[in-house]
Amino acid sequence: MQDRLTRVIMLAVAVLLAILVVQPYVDSYLFSARTPRPVAARGDLSELERSTIQVFETVAPSVVQVVSLSRRSPRTEAEPSESGTGFMWDAAGHVVTNEHVVASGSGFVVRLASGEVLPAEVVGQAPNYDLAVLRLNSRTGLPPPVMVGSSADLKVGQTAYAIGNPFGLDQSLTTGIISALKRRLPTSGGREIAGVIQTDAAINPGNSGGPLLDSAGRLIGVNTAIYSPSGTNAGIGFAIPVDVVNRVVPELIREGRVPTPGIGILAADETVAAQLGVTGVIVAGVAPGSPAEQAGLRGVNPAVGAIGDVIVGVGDEPVRRLSDLTDSLERAGVGQTVALKVMRNDSTRTVEVRIVDIGQEPSRPRRP
Structure with missing residues (x-):
């Protein structure tokens, strides 16, 4: 009786082992997709997807x-x-x-x-x-111009799209939002662009010069730089606002250059102003014959230790740093006259100064 039970148990074990060995082959035969699988139907694209496309x-x-x-x-x-x-x-x-x-x-x-x-x-x-x-050089068969929007009414949080050629990979689309507005960006010309747009839409080397778009497909900026220690996207990209682009580009097409509005001053370094506790632009020097000299502005006088005039406003706009001044002059334009609020010896006065194109002025600011 015991031998028979042993044989039954051994047979059961043998059957289980056989099943374990054969099962993968059975599963492969019964369940493998040996022909193209049927395509599953999908629903409609979301409104966001349709807009992006x-x-x-x-x-x-x-x-x-x-x-x-x-x-x-x-x-x-x-x-x-x-x-x-x-x-x-x-x-x-x-x-x-x-x-x-x-x-x-x-x-x-x-x-x-x-x-x-x-x-x-x-x-x-x-x-x-x-x-x-x-x-x-060719004018035939060209694609249409990109629609131009406005950067004056942008809001932080609205959708932004960037199209470009990162790392030479053409026709790449990235999406994100406008992360911040009114950033300032130094340029190779030694000035700062005011009102720069910050976005987290991925911008990498090769994207430079590409359009930043709103959800209507309108141009709102020109991608120009990224902030990244590694040189690749870190979620902080910058774009030149389209209102600046729409003013500068026609000048480039007509004249090949853009006037550099100025009044003929040499501004002191902003760190010096900060160290002295001065809010505004310290006039370090003035150009001979310039509108600044004609208006009676004075530069630094090291002989008596005077720091020179401090420009604290243009019209009704306050001036806290050099970029505030240059931005106001650019908005006014060459040939216009602006009212500068100037502080001297703890008293403030207003002087009328004409804006000229300092890029064509032969004279250079001088220090006293």
Whole structure:
């Protein structure tokens, strides 16, 4: 009786082992998808998805890749050097990009979204705004210009879209929000751009010069820089506001340059003002014959230890730092007269000063 029980147990174990060995093969035969699987139906796209797709499909054809060419020697042909992004500005073939994209190139080509490559020439550069305009040599079959919006009514938190060519990968779309407004950004021209837009839409090397768009697909800024210790996206990107772009680009197309509004002063370093506890722009020196000298502004006088006049306002706007002053002068424009509030010896007075194009003025500010 015991032997029979043993045999039954051994048989049961053998059957279980057989099942364990055979089961994978059975499962493979019965359940493997050996033919294409049926496609599952999906619901409608969300409203946000449809909006994003529409923005990309509308604007992407007008976004181009700008490739800078450099010549190493007279015996070598031009070779690709740097690339950035640009976008169509008008039907005449003008393309807007960053000034730093074209600053070091000797020649340029533009690759359209269709893949067509066209030669281009620079018609104007504005280092003070990091903007440049190129003109395509061909006028036929060009994509439409990007719609222009406004940056004056932007709100922190609204959706932002960036289209560009990060790392040379063309037609890339990133999305995010407007993270902050009224940032200030130094430029290679030695000035600051006021009202700069901060966004967390991913901006990487190669995105420079590309459009920043709102949810209606309108241009609200030109992507220009990122803040990143590693050189790649860290969630903090900056764009030149479109209201500045819409003022500067026509000047570049007409004149090839943008006037630099000024009054002919040399401003003291802002750290000096901070150390002295002064709020405003300390006039370190004035240019001979300049509007500042004509208005009676005084610079630093080291002989008596006087710090010079301090500009504390333009019209009804306060001036706390140099960028406040330059921003006010730019908004007023060359040829206009502004009322400067100037503090001297603890008393404040108002003087009328004419704004000139200091980029064409031969004289230079001097220190007393």
